[in-house]
Amino acid sequence: MENLSEFELWKQGAEAKVYLGDFFGQPVIVKERFPKKYRHPALDQNLTQDRFKSEARMLVRCKAAGIKTPTVYYADYISCRLCLEYFPGSATAKDFINEKLLMNDERSRDLLNKLMALIGSNVARLHDNDIIHGDLTTSNLILREPHDDLDLYFIDFGLGYVSKSPEDKSVDLYVLERAFLSTHPGTEELFALLLRTYLDKSTRDGKEIAAKFYEVRLRGRKRVMIG
Known part of the structure; x- marks a missing residue:
């Protein structure tokens, strides 16, 4: 080419x-x-x-x-x-989530809950296979048409690598949390559902990854406070 x-x-x-x-x-x-x-x-x-x-x-x-x-x-x-x-007509999860948040009807809320569970279970599968995405954001997740079918794809693995380390997996989760909450303010409950699903579906080192995640989150908050 x-x-x-x-x-x-x-x-x-x-x-x-x-x-x-x-x-x-x-x-x-x-x-x-x-x-x-x-x-x-x-x-x-x-x-x-x-x-x-x-x-x-x-x-x-x-x-x-x-x-x-x-x-x-x-x-x-x-x-x-x-x-x-390439998937013509696809939408990023970022745009889909923002659209459904604006609509804020029962169907939209149901779709958002299903999407969070889907993202959580897929990230768990990534990590069960020792794949670190490196840049997990809702801009790097896409939905094929029709978007409401929630046919979810992961894209842009330019920073990805292979690692068995629970620390690396917890950092991947933390990157997702920071990106998610900054892109979609006021959605703590949605991310909590994503995280619960991740921990429920994780078949390897789930408890250790959870513990590391809370450690990484605490370190991140301390850095923000200290400046």
């Missing part, structure tokens, strides 16, 4: 450009990691390629564990381009 001239630049972040296009008749995105000019070229190449390989492996590992992620169609190690399945 050397030529992206027929692809449309969709988004650009700090680490990569994301293009929309077609790959053998399938709608896809191409995530291209680009060089960082502030780093030494050899170091930059090694870091970029390592993160590229790690993300591709995380996606494949998730599939093997039964966790829904976009299918990897093509991976170019030299150009650091990852060609992934």
Whole structure:
């Protein structure tokens, strides 16, 4: 996949450009990691390629564990381009949650409760398989159309890695909590449901992860207080 001239630049972040296009008749995105000019070229190449390989492996590992992620169609190690399945009409969990919070009717509240349980059980499965997402936010969770069916996918494993450490898993949870409550203020009860489901579904080290999570949360609050 050397030529992206027929692809449309969709988004650009700090680490990569994301293009929309077609790959053998399938709608896809191409995530291209680009060089960082502030780093030494050899170091930059090694870091970029390592993160590229790690993300591709995380996606494949998730599939093997039964966790829904976009299918990897093509991976170019030299150009650091990852060609992934694209879901037209999908919505981020962030937008879905905000929409349902605004509607605030019985069906919306029921859907939010179901979504929290679904996220909690899927994060438990991630961690049971020693997958650390590294950037768990509701922007990195998407729902395929129709959104109310809650067909949930995890995306963007650019900071992901494999670890058996309960500490690493607890930090992953803490990142999710901080992102969730800052993005969706006043939703402590919803996150509490997510966390209860996670701990209920966790089949490995659940009690230790819970203990570590509360330790990490306490450390985080102390840092905020101290400044």
